[in-house]
Amino acid sequence: MATDRLEEFLQAKNGNIADMVEEIHRIGAAAVDEYLEDAQDKRYRSKQKRWDEGQKLVQLTGEAKTFPLKHAANVKYPLLTNAAVQFSSRAYPSIVQGNSVVRAKIVGTDPYAEQKKEIEKEVEELGKQQLPPEQMQQAGQELMQKAGELDEMIGSKLKKAENVAEFINWQLFNEFSEWEEDTDKLLLRLPLYGTMFRCVYYSLAKRRICTEILSPAELVVPCDTKSMKDATRISKFFKLAPRHIEERIRSGMYIDAELGLTDTDDEEPEEFIEQCRWIDLDGDGYKEPYLVTVHIDTKKVVRLSPNFRMEDVMTNEEGGAITRIEPIQYYVKYSFIPSTDGCFYDLGFFDILLPI
Numbered sequence: 038m039a040t041d042r043l044e045e046f047l048q049a050k051n052g053n054i055a056d057m058v059e060e061i062h063r064i065g066a067a068a069v070d071e072y073l074e075d076a077q078d079k080r081y082r083s084k085q086k087r088w089d090e091g092q093k094l095v096q097l098t099g100e101a102k103t104f105p106l107k108h109a110a111n112v113k114y115p116l117l118t119n120a121a122v123q124f125s126s127r128a129y130p131s132i133v134q135g136n137s138v139v140r141a142k143i144v145g146t147d148p149y150a151e152q153k154k155e156i157e158k159e160v161e162e163l164g165k166q167q168l169p170p171e172q173m174q175q176a177g178q179e180l181m182q183k184a185g186e187l188d189e190m191i192g193s194k195l196k197k198a199e200n201v202a203e204f205i206n207w208q209l210f211n212e213f214s215e216w217e218e219d220t221d222k223l224l225l226r227l228p229l230y231g232t233m234f235r236c237v238y239y240s241l242a243k244r245r246i247c248t249e250i251l252s253p254a255e256l257v258v259p260c261d262t263k264s265m266k267d268a269t270r271i272s273k274f275f276k277l278a279p280r281h282i283e284e285r286i287r288s289g290m291y292i293d294a295e296l297g298l299t300d301t302d303d304e305e306p307e308e309f310i311e312q313c314r315w316i317d318l319d320g321d322g323y324k325e326p327y328l329v330t331v332h333i334d335t336k337k338v339v340r341l342s343p344n345f346r347m348e349d350v351m352t353n354e355e356g357g358a359i360t361r362i363e364p365i366q367y368y369v370k371y372s373f374i375p376s377t378d379g380c381f382y383d384l385g386f387f388d389i390l391l392p393i
Contacts, residue, residue, distance in 0.1 A: 212246075279304065291339040
């Protein structure tokens with residue numbers, strides 16, 4: 038079958054199929070080259086320049102001025118900082134209300150309430166019929182009994198939704214220890230950058246769902262992308278110390294790709310990208326979504342894992358050929374002011390106030 042190879046990939050040890058693919062070096066080189074191409078795009082570099090300049094103003098970095106004269110006065114007022122704090126202080130209590138973030142919403146009507154309305158109609162019709170008293174009493178008692186049972190069930194749909202919301206709220210504030218602090222940071226930085234991201238993933242090491250906020254400088258997407266779901270690739274930039282690299286190799290999360298880290302005492306972090314990209318590894322002419330983790334300097338792949346589940350694979354009924362694969366979405370985009378030129382990265386105070 039067309040999906041046999043994909044099932045084999047999903048059953049790989051530690052979810053890493055890097056050792057199962059022959060052209061792994063070509064995949065790593067393509068991932069790094071395309072990441073650099075996206076990062077060097079004129080629109081992205083223009084945005085990145087403003088982000089860097091804006092950070093200097095937010096942090097009130099002291100710099101000597103040479104215009105209009107040498108050692109001219111250089112007073113910086115924390116306008117951007119105050120604006121970001123004002124937005125955050127208003128947005129946070131609107132989202133987080135006590136220990137409640139998730140609220141229940143019912144779609145459609147309560148089925149038990151609809152059934153009770155039908156019984157009420159039957160009771161009304163029963164009263165119009167000319168039946169013997171005993172038969173009338175028996176039929177009425179049966180209908181009233183059904184109505185009583187439905188009364189106990191009415192509202193159960195809402196109760197289920199509230200139970201789900203209560204459990205998710207408990208997870209956010211108790212199990213996901215980083216969520217609350219990250220949300221506070223996200224709302225503070227969002228109005229400045231205009232775009233922020235949250236990465237939601239399952240950690241094998243912690244054995245739970247984890248969240249991580251990312252700035253637009255850490256998550257690179259082609260600027261002409263319309264939405265996260267339509268992105269041809271998404272590249273997350275991160276650094277790892279040699280000790281952490283060795284830990285991941287020993288745990289089986291990474292393969293030993295011989296990155297050339299000979300100095301065991303050197304704690305200078307190495308640069309990596311984790312890229313969501315489409316690759317045809319089963320040879321059927323249709324590209325599948327994968328997560329590729331690559332060491333930037335050597336362009337060597339340390340991890341390659343499927344970014345889908347078998348239930349995400351759709352096939353046609355005739356030949357069983359794959360027609361579509363829905364990738365797992367790890368990233369959530371947050372926008373401040375939508376971009377007016379169609380760029381994926383939206384507008385923030387850095388874009389609006391710096392040119393003034």
